[in-house]
Amino acid sequence: MAKNSSASNPAAAASPSASGSSATGGRSRRLFSRRGSSAASGPRKPGQLAQMRQAFDLTRRNDPKLVPYMLLAFFGSIIVLLAVGLLVKNWITFLILGIVIGALAAMIILSLRAQNAALTQLEGQPGGARAAMSLLRRGWIMPEEPVAVNPRSRDLIFRAVGRPGVVLVTEGPTGRVQQIVNAEKTRMRRILPDVPIHVIHSGTQDGQVKLQDLPKTMRALPAKITKDEVVAVDKRLTSIGRAALPIPKGVDPTKARASRKGLRGR
CATH class of the missing domain: 3.40.1350 (Trna Endonuclease; Chain: A, domain 1)
Structure with missing residues (x-):
């Protein structure tokens, strides 16, 4: 009887494979939909390094002293801290510290010079x-x-x-x-x-x-x-509030009236 029931109902016998394929298809559809939604969300914003590079390129065009000042801040910090490290006989630690502080000083110089360059371009512009x-x-x-x-x-x-x-x-x-x-x-x-x-x-x-x-x-x-x-x-x-805009002299908008001759077509 079991064999006859299975033979008489082939759809029931094939149901495990069908359910497995449907589950796999559903998972794949969800996966592609997630990828599609992330791709359609628009281009990603530039990262912090990309923004710093853009600021450096824009500032260098208008400020020829940017690169010398950044190099002076970077290597000056390294030389000073390396000299201190040689005095205390721990030059490796102070060399690493000088590199970190020098990079930070160069970034501060870049930020200040970029700010001044942006304000120079806004000079004379409304706002x-x-x-x-x-x-x-x-x-x-x-x-x-x-x-x-x-x-x-x-x-x-x-x-x-x-x-x-x-x-x-x-x-x-x-x-x-x-x-x-x-x-x-x-x-x-x-x-x-x-x-x-x-x-x-x-x-x-x-x-x-x-x-x-x-x-x-x-x-x-x-x-x-x-x-x-x-x-x-x-x-x-x-x-x-803000000051009201000036009204031309001799005009009172609250007492303005339409011309009757104009309305009659004369």
């Missing part, structure tokens, strides 16, 4: 001052957008609040931008009568601060308010 201000670390609060704009000359004012008080950084000729600077200071004095307000003119003209020197100039300002007062001052300034 370059805000990019330089972003290099400030902790203790500063600054909006992304300018707080005052001259629509005709496209002069800008960016604001930062820190321990020195309020710092206004301008973009544009000093004489021309002074008008919107005075207007912005008047608005701020109404709600912040006792907070110091500093004005820094960024640019390459006489009396202006270059972008690469802007963070250092802002850090050198003396501290006048506490950290808690920094947050409170920023909240007050945020509450008043």
Whole structure:
């Protein structure tokens, strides 16, 4: 009876192999789907070494002193520490330490020179001052957008609040931008009568601060308010918003009316 049942139902006899093949097919499909999803996710971002190489290539094009400074930092660290190792009769350990410190010093030189090269390229570009201000670390609060704009000359004012008080950084000729600077200071004095307000003119003209020197100039300002007062001052300034764009004289948009003769076709 067992033989007859198996012979009469060949599908049941072949079920183990069918189930095995289906399981294998399911596994292969899942494997290919994972590979396909990882391949379709897009190109991978360059690693840290690739990013450092790109930064080195870009900086070397605009800064011919980059390679000599990096070599000086690298080999100078090795020579100094090797001399110390010879004095204490442990030159192998100090040689390895000198290589590590020399590589670290060269990377620091690369980072600083790349930062200066990037700011030099942004000199004279709209928003370059805000990019330089972003290099400030902790203790500063600054909006992304300018707080005052001259629509005709496209002069800008960016604001930062820190321990020195309020710092206004301008973009544009000093004489021309002074008008919107005075207007912005008047608005701020109404709600912040006792907070110091500093004005820094960024640019390459006489009396202006270059972008690469802007963070250092802002850090050198003396501290006048506490950290808690920094947050409170920023909240007050945020509450008043940006200065409204100037409206041409003689035009009142709230009282504008359409011409009746124009509507009649006369």
